[in-house]
Amino acid sequence: MIQLQSFTRISDYEWEIPRTFRQDMRVPVRVFASRRLLENALGDKSIEQAVNAATLPGLVGRVVVMPDVHQGYGFPIGGVAATRYPEGVISPGGIGYDINCGVRLLATTLEVGEAEPYFKDLIRALDEYCPSGVGAEGGMRLSEAELDQACREGARWAQKRGMASEQDLRRTEEGGCLDGADPTKVSKRAKERGRSQLGTLGAGNHFLEVGIVEQVFDAHAAGAMGLLEGCLTLSIHCGSRGFGHQICTDYVQELQGAVNRYGIRLPDRELVCAPLDSPEGQAYLAAMRAAANYAFLNRQLLAHQARLAFEAVLAGKVANWHLHQVYDIAHNIGKIETHEIDGQRVKVCVHRKGATRAFGPGAPGLPEEYARVGQPVLVPGSMGTASWVLVGTEESMMRSFGSSCHGAGRVLSRNAAKRSVRGEQLQRELEADGILLRAGSMAGLAEEAPSAYKDVDEVVETVCGAGIARKVARLRPLLVVKG
Amino acid sequence: MRSSRTGDRGYLEIAHTADWALHVWAPDLKALLITAAEGMYTLLGVVTDPSQPVQQHLALEAIDAESLLVAFLNELVFQLEERWAFWQFDLEVKGTQLEGELTGARVIGQSKEIKAVTYHDLAIQKGERGLEVTVVFDV
Secondary structure, three states: OOOHHHOEEEEOOEEEEOHHHOOOOOOOEEEEOOHHHHHHHOOOOHHHHHHHHOOOOOEOOOEEEEEEEEEEEOEEEEEEEEEEOOOOEEOHHHOOOOOOOEEEEEEEEEEHHHHHHHHHHHHHHHHHHOOOOOOOOOOOOOOHHHHHHHHHHOHHHHHHOOOOOHHHHHOEHHHHOOOOOOHHHOOHHHHHHHOOOOOOOOOOOOEEEEEEEEEEOOHHHHHHHOOOOOEEEEEEEEOOHHHHHHHHHHHHHHHHHHHHHOOOOOOOHHHOOEEOOOHHHHHHHHHHHHHHHHHHHHHHHHHHHHHHHHHHHHOOOOOOOOOEEEEEEEOEEEEEEEEEEOOEEEEEEEEEEOOEEOOOOOOOOOOHHHOOOOOEEEEOOOOOOOEEEEEOOHHHHHHOOOEEOOOOOEOOOHHHHHHHOOHHHHHHHHHHOOOEEEEOOHHHHHHOOHHHEOOHHHHHHHHHHHOOOEEEEEEEEEEEEEO | OOEEEEOOEEEEEEOOOOOEEEEEEEOOHHHHHHHHHHHHHHHHOOEEEEEEEEEEEEEEEOOOHHHHHHHHHHHHHHHHHOOEEEEEEEEEEEOOEEEEEEEEEEEEEOOOOOOEEOOOOOOOEEEOOEEEEEEEEEO
């Protein structure tokens, strides 16, 4: 039983469970949380899941837990774990079924007052141009050869077809394409699922959100991102759809046998894994990268479709409706990166599950315009609450494998959320607060009620208080399309 | 919380912060698989059109009973995405192999989506009610 007394307090925002807490732990667990958020996390199995994750072979440093943590399956959502490359393991469950689920933020120089008369048309158009909901299919059905190409190229596939700009790609994590993706390591079934779902949002907690830049905290960083107070933004939250779900499903199943072959003992079968340098580990890595590229492309296509929706509604009516890319980040992914651990530069596989990369100023791979300010970290709220734009810091590089939080984090189960509010009532309440909403299902909407989530402002205060991110701007929602 | 009890088998939804969990019990493995499938369809709010029937042959083999359960339910998740759901399962389960015919119909309504069936804390155990298991779904 894990209790508050099980932790050593490091600071107001950091707590640690030592490696000695449980015999099978290989590294400590470091939790970034205020005392209140930590007590909150002890209400479900999140911390126990983090302790389970701390048993994986080849771990280095510590397992890191973000303040938006909540119970998942295998790993907690909001967990970061790094394994030594290439002899450590890679765990599909440590990345999640929605491989490269992530967030893209676009911004405008369009002031809210100028666009407001067209809001109802705009939300209708976004809903029409960006298919969402259960079983949604997009406007394109790729052949298997086209899908393979798309998986190798990621967002570049869209650029070749006039649906992405050079800036879009430059301002996407890894340029929107992970090297080493190999579609031959992807099952026929995953490809069947992936062929018709590009350019779709999906269901659950995925969304499109038009917001307003309510407050800027760092004018220099906001300037580099083109975020202007009072102007509209667009956020896109989704991932690799059935394609990624099937790849993870296939490998979680396949690796059940691999753990026995490699003599790996695990406290939870969902943590199944294989050494990175094994044939099984290499195959999953290549397939996972294909799914990650699919997701980068999916968000790129949704951005293109959202731009068409903006154009259809606003062209000729407002001075400038153009949506420029701020950044696109993954929050369910495994990446090979080099980090400093105990004074040594070590190549590792960083598993981020419900955690965002948050590279600080000067880190490799950032576009020139963000090299001095740090990588944008996009933290969506929960429909009725704020979203945040942060940047990574030098501290995040040292203390959290260059990672930060990914959202507010659930606190109520889906049933408890539905018991607390009905979808129709929630829609009326949000509209009274000036937030227009379109949702695939009222029951699904109630499950995603703002009250089901932690206070995103408190989560952000925690990561900023701990020094692993810095505030740039706060966004307020205006229009929300939920799957 | 959704639940169902039919004779010696049934399922009960269990609270989970982000995802769904279903506790299932039945006298044997075959009945456990079928009951889990029925529970999953209920969670998903699946509605079918009986005027568009379908029958499919299914054969699965797994390394253990838990893996067979996960593979079976994931097969149904995939079929659901293809817009087919099944209500009659003429299955033969031998050890960790399964083979048989599924009878169902075209899906015309579904309120929720499951990404995958997970292995999280998955263990089929013998209890007072025969076999019992808790399955966690990623939603």
